[in-house]
Amino acid sequence: MFTVALLGASGLLGRAVANELAERSDWRVVRTAYRRVYDASVPLDMRDAAAVDAFIGRTAPDAIVIAAAERRPDVCEHDPALARALNVDAVTSVAAAARRRGAWVLSISTDYVFDGTQPPYRCDDPPAPLNAYGRSKLEGERALLETTELGCVLRLPLLFGPIEDWQESAATSLVPAIAASASPNAKAAVMDAWATRYPTFTPDVAFVIRQMLERHARGDAICGITQWSGAEPMTKFDIAMRLARALQLDARLTPQHTPADATPRPRDCHLDSSRLEALGIGRRTPFDEAILQVLGAFPWRP
Numbered sequence: 415m416f417t418v419a420l421l422g423a424s425g426l427l428g429r430a431v432a433n434e435l436a437e438r439s440d441w442r443v444v445r446t447a448y449r450r451v452y453d454a455s456v457p458l459d460m461r462d463a464a465a466v467d468a469f470i471g472r473t474a475p476d477a478i479v480i481a482a483a484e485r486r487p488d489v490c491e492h493d494p495a496l497a498r499a500l501n502v503d504a505v506t507s508v509a510a511a512a513r514r515r516g517a518w519v520l521s522i523s524t525d526y527v528f529d530g531t532q533p534p535y536r537c538d539d540p541p542a543p544l545n546a547y548g549r550s551k552l553e554g555e556r557a558l559l560e561t562t563e564l565g566c567v568l569r570l571p572l573l574f575g576p577i578e579d580w581q582e583s584a585a586t587s588l589v590p591a592i593a594a595s596a597s598p599n600a601k602a603a604v605m606d607a608w609a610t611r612y613p614t615f616t617p618d619v620a621f622v623i624r625q626m627l628e629r630h631a632r633g634d635a636i637c638g639i640t641q642w643s644g645a646e647p648m649t650k651f652d653i654a655m656r657l658a659r660a661l662q663l664d665a666r667l668t669p670q671h672t673p674a675d676a677t678p679r680p681r682d683c684h685l686d687s688s689r690l691e692a693l694g695i696g697r698r699t700p701f702d703e704a705i706l707q708v709l710g711a712f713p714w715r716p
């Protein structure tokens with residue numbers, strides 16, 4: 415039976431991938447988690463190379479999806495050792511164990527490997543990350559591709575999807591401030607209108623990953639670097655306006671036209687998705703429709 419090991423099944427993206435793969439009842443999907451070990455997930459600290467090797471030996475997967483990472487830019491900036499342990503060294507351990515067993519590895523990366531000055535970015539454009547998060551993810555990409563020939567990187571931009579907490583995605587994390595700004599006599603909420611993002615719906619990414627796994631299961635694995643992105647450009651101010659409309663809130667929002675983040679962030683990293691599109695892979699749910707699904711499944715009052 416085709417077996418997939420999904421590492422980081424408890425995260426924002428990992429949960430969506432787990433849901434999507436559950437549709438393939440003819441596949442065996444083994445999920446791992448670290449702090450949130452629910453249901454039938456296997457506990458695994460990916461920083462423990464011996465534990466990773468034993469897990470992969472025991473599970474004997476045909477394919478491994480790495481959705482575990484440290485992806486908070488501010489945490490990576492202040493603790494580069496932690497970022498490296500998970501985003502680089504753990505990827506190397508998984509890739510080495512996978513190579514020994516002939517398994518294909520799909521590792522998730524980010525648009526933050528680019529500096530955001532010359533969009534759109536093709537898969538083979540030269541990366542130039544601006545912050546510690548982007549640097550660690552780029553090193554992780556290189557570690558994967560140097561360690562195994564059966565490696566594939568999937569770069570993604572800002573993600574949103576079904577959440578357990580408003581803070582889980584950079585889109586929904588705006589909701590508490592939007593709601594507070596709608597209270598009587600509240601100050602306007604200032605929202606970044608400098609950087610352009612391409613919010614991408616995690617169930618769409620999960621569908622893309624399933625299609626990539628299906629190609630591998632047919633003996634036609636995709637290797638090297640791939641990218642997938644939503645197609646609607648938005649600043650955080652634009653996202654906040656759309657969230658306020660979806661929540662039917664009379665929010666008071668002010669655009670900020672200069673960068674305000676403590677950690678340097680790129681201005682526009684639009685990812686070209688044509689490599690996957692040319693293979694007939696992809697799905698894009700319109701943002702307004704997707705965000706209604708997310709809000710509908712979560713109690714909206716912060």
Ligand SMILES: NC(=O)c1ccc[n+]([C@@H]2O[C@H](COP(=O)([O-])OP(=O)(O)OC[C@H]3O[C@@H](n4cnc5c(N)ncnc54)[C@H](OP(=O)(O)O)[C@@H]3O)[C@@H](O)[C@H]2O)c1
Pocket residue numbers: 421422423424425426427428447448449450451458459460461480481482483484485500522523524525551570571572573574582583584
């Ligand atoms: N979120 C975004 O906007 C975004 C944008 C572009 C790219 N990406 C990339 O997409 C991927 C998924 O991101 P996400 O947003 O789903 O991340 P997330 O919600 O923060 O989830 C992180 C996952 O990593 C697991 N994890 C943390 N420490 C671990 C450890 N020591 N050993 C094993 N697992 C560990 C977590 O497990 P527990 O929760 O069980 O501890 C969780 O399943 C990452 O590669 C990220 O860089 C994300």
